[in-house]
Amino acid sequence: MDLYGRLLGNVLYPQWERLRGRDPHTVGRLLERTQYASAAELADLQSGLLRRLVRHAHAHTAYYRAQWDAAGVRPEDVKDVRDLARLPVLDKPAARASDEARLADAPPWPKVVKHTSGSTGTPLTVRYNEESRVWRDATRWRGYGWAGYRPGHRAFHYWGVLATPTTGWKKYKVELDHALRRDHYVDCGRRSPADLDAAIAGLRKVKPDVMLAYTQGAAALARHVNRTNARTWDDLPVICGAERLWPSDRDQMVKAFGPGIFESYGCREVMLIGHECDRHDGLHLSMETMIVEVLVREAGGMRAARPGEIGEVAVTDLHNLSHPMIRYLGGDRAMMRAPEPCACGRTLPRIGPIDGRVTDTLRDGAGQPVR
Numbered sequence: 001m002d003l004y005g006r007l008l009g010n011v012l013y014p015q016w017e018r019l020r021g022r023d024p025h026t027v028g029r030l031l032e033r034t035q036y037a038s039a040a041e042l043a044d045l046q047s048g049l050l051r052r053l054v055r056h057a058h059a060h061t062a063y064y065r066a067q068w069d070a071a072g073v074r075p076e077d078v079k080d081v082r083d084l085a086r087l088p089v090l091d092k093p094a095a096r097a098s099d100e101a102r103l104a105d106a107p108p109w110p111k112v113v114k115h116t117s118g119s120t121g122t123p124l125t126v127r128y129n130e131e132s133r134v135w136r137d138a139t140r141w142r143g144y145g146w147a148g149y150r151p152g153h154r155a156f157h158y159w160g161v162l163a164t165p166t167t168g169w170k171k172y173k174v175e176l177d178h179a180l181r182r183d184h185y186v187d188c189g190r191r192s193p194a195d196l197d198a199a200i201a202g203l204r205k206v207k208p209d210v211m212l213a214y215t216q217g218a219a220a221l222a223r224h225v226n227r228t229n230a231r232t233w234d235d236l237p238v239i240c241g242a243e244r245l246w247p248s249d250r251d252q253m254v255k256a257f258g259p260g261i262f263e264s265y266g267c268r269e270v271m272l273i274g275h276e277c278d279r280h281d282g283l284h285l286s287m288e289t290m291i292v293e294v295l296v297r298e299a300g301g302m303r304a305a306r307p308g309e310i311g312e313v314a315v316t317d318l319h320n321l322s323h324p325m326i327r328y329l330g331g332d333r334a335m336m337r338a339p340e341p342c343a344c345g346r347t348l349p350r351i352g353p354i355d356g357r358v359t360d361t362l363r364d365g366a367g368q369p370v371r
Contacts (some may be wrong), residue, residue: 001152001209027138034288035142035346039339042287042347047080049318050291054078054087056104057324063101064324081291089295089302089314089327092124099125103323110322116268126269127323135319136271139286143275144210146284147237147262153209155181158188158199158221160214160242184208188217196224204232211257215240219249222256231256239264244354265354267330270317274351279343282350291316293327294336294351307338310355332356 034042057064058075068074073086090098103110110127128136141151149155178185184206186199199221203211211218218240225231235258245263253261265283266272270290274283285292293314294305305311313332317325333355342350 001150025138027134028141031138031142031288035284035348037347039347043081045288046291046318050081050084050316051075051078053316053318053321053324053326056106056321057326060104060106061102061324063098064326066101084291084293084316084327085304087327089329090325091329092331095325095328096122096124102325103127104321108322114268124269126325128317128320129322131321132317132319135289139289140272143264143272143284143286144239146275146277147210147239147260149210149212149237149239151181153182154206155183156203156206156208156211157183157185158211158213158217159185160187160189160217188214188221191217191220193224196221197228197230200225200230203236207233208236211236211238213238213240215243215245215249215263218253219246222249222252225256226252234258235260237262241266244356263352265332265334265352267315267332269325269328269330270315270320273313273315277342277344277346281342282337282352283354284342284346284348284350287348288318290318292351294334295329305336307336310335313351 034045037045055075058068059065067088071086071088077083077086095102108129108131111130112126112128112133114126116124116126144150184202186202188199213221218238237260238253238257239262240253241264245261250261260278261280262276263280263283264272264276265274272286273290273292274285276283293316294309294311295302295314296305296309296311302312310333312329313334314327314329315325316327334351335353335355337350337352339349341347
């Protein structure tokens with residue numbers, strides 16, 4: 001990394017975050033340790049944060065208080081992660097309908113308000129407090145670090161929705177911010193041969209240290225690079241997200257960009273759920289930030305998936321006290337992995353592959369998935 005990159009990553013970026021009242025680097029140092037912690041320590045960490053969340057949600061949100069009282073569950077009944085199964089799940093329609101009722105009537109107040117893309121229907125409003133934002137940022141940078149991406153590196157974002165406003169003073173403000181952070185954005189939604197050639201020209205001009213991309217955007221670009229023999233760069237790490245990374249697409253990306261192809265999995269509601277390490281054998285879960293369950297529907301309810309089973313992904317944001325999302329079913333399906341250690345040495349459990357969306361699943365008249 002050059003001098004400006006080191007200055008940006010080690011001095012300017014951390015100081016700017018502290019001036020804004022954030023400190024993801026302190027949390028990041030904790031995460032660097034806990035990714036190798038024992039299963040018992042990680043479970044204790046999750047359980048303590050879960051007890052805090054459940055007490056707060058019951059005391060300060062009308063939705064969870066009514067739901068849990070109706071189910072006969074008291075906050076003190078939830079002692080550890082295993083007791084999470086006693087609480088009802090929150091699907092997307094219920095999340096949209098309970099938007100106001102899930103807002104806490106006591107601090108911490110929401111600091112960030114976002115909206116989902118609405119790809120599965122009506123957009124969902126997502127609010128979270130400062131603590132949740134700090135943990136999300138720190139968890140994201142830890143995952144990026146597994147791919148070798150650090151603050152200060154040049155990043156080529158081959159993304160679906162560009163982050164730059166098209167007019168007004170905000171356009172210049174965002175463009176300046178991107179330039180200072182060394183973030184270069186290109187719209188991957190435009191995939192004509194001319195658009196792909198322009199993206200290749202951008203890669204050659206920027207000379208990035210990493211590329212972050214929609215998975216299918218990166219796959220289309222990789223196929224074009226390979227088809228036209230356009231590769232002129234050394235190995236370039238690629239972090240893929242927003243869509244599943246299929247083996248055939250990975251093969252094309254490896255040929256076009258090198259072996260460092262990393263799949264990430266997340267959603268706007270909770271951000272990074274899982275990320276590949278350099279062994280590329282499943283996605284390590286962000287255990288310190290959220291609880292991730294893979295659930296299988298059966299008559300009378302839902303149960304935890306067994307290793308090798310595919311089920312619906314439910315997430316609980318352990319740090320979002322202002323607008324809790326507890327056992328939230330975002331519509332994704334994934335395979336539960338056996339709790340065996342990864343060859344990288346990290347003890348964070350893994351899931352994967354991400355199997356698709358619930359809405360992509362055909363069901364018979366009895367509601368069972370058609371295989």
